[in-house]
Amino acid sequence: ILIVLFALTFLESLYSLYKKDSIYAFQSTKTNMITQVFGFTKDLLVPSLGILGIITLANSYLPHVYSVPITISTFVLCLFLMDFLYYLYHVISHKFLLFWTFHFVHHSDTKFNLSVGFRSSWFEMIGLFTMYSLLLIAGFPLVLFVTVFSITSTYQFLTHARYFRAPEWFTYLFVTQQYHLVHHGIEMKDQNSNFGGVFTLWDRLFGTYSTNKNVKVFGIEGYSQNNFIKIQTDPMVTYCKKLFKVAK
Numbered sequence: 001i002l003i004v005l006f007a008l009t010f011l012e013s014l015y016s017l018y019k020k021d022s023i024y025a026f027q028s029t030k031t032n033m034i035t036q037v038f039g040f041t042k043d044l045l046v047p048s049l050g051i052l053g054i055i056t057l058a059n060s061y062l063p064h065v066y067s068v069p070i071t072i073s074t075f076v077l078c079l080f081l082m083d084f085l086y087y088l089y090h091v092i093s094h095k096f097l098l099f100w101t102f103h104f105v106h107h108s109d110t111k112f113n114l115s116v117g118f119r120s121s122w123f124e125m126i127g128l129f130t131m132y133s134l135l136l137i138a139g140f141p142l143v144l145f146v147t148v149f150s151i152t153s154t155y156q157f158l159t160h161a162r163y164f165r166a167p168e169w170f171t172y173l174f175v176t177q178q179y180h181l182v183h184h185g186i187e188m189k190d191q192n193s194n195f196g197g198v199f200t201l202w203d204r205l206f207g208t209y210s211t212n213k214n215v216k217v218f219g220i221e222g223y224s225q226n227n228f229i230k231i232q233t234d235p236m237v238t239y240c241k242k243l244f245k246v247a248k
Helices: 003-019 026-061 071-094 095-105 116-117 124-138 142-158 168-172 177-182 201-206 229-246
Strands: none
Touching: 003 026, 003 116, 003 142, 026 116, 026 229, 071 095, 071 124, 071 142, 071 201, 095 124, 095 229, 116 142, 124 142
16 A cells, blocks of 8 residues: 555656646655655554554453454444544644644645655554554454554545545545645644544534635644654654743
């Protein structure tokens, strides 16, 4: 899947270069690619170790685990539940400073394109997977869990595509590129809207839906950084300074 996503990003960047529309910038794209290459280990290690740990605990203390059968209906249920947990964690990541320290990385790019899907914290997966693990504990089979996780993660990445435009009616149910683009706007009101990963239902249900179509500027106000190490450490340093100030 990652190889395909890298290829799609490369093709989109070539198309941007052909159109000369400045949707891609060499430095930020390079940073995003390097971030993913170095983060590849955590993308495999955290879920793998997490699943192993949960299976061990579940087999010891929850004998009913994996009692959920694999059917079309349980697949759809798992998909909706995982997406809801993503929405919940995404909102938490914007509302609580500790979690924002990690999610900050994803919003730090001043561009919006497929490569932004690679720009994420090397530590954020720990919290997100802890949230997702509730589905394993609830009894969803490992095969079903991994399948849905792969589908939702890939879909969320593709919502950063810049040239593909889904029809308007599609947004009534699914997150689209236009929909997610708003969330990456530099204005705080835009960042605090459109949290959905796959379905728009949760934003509509909890009042975080935005129809703003005038977002032109992206990123974090007052912050611009394309050093792949510093985009990881800068927010954590800032957070530690605030903790020290409060403690003092």
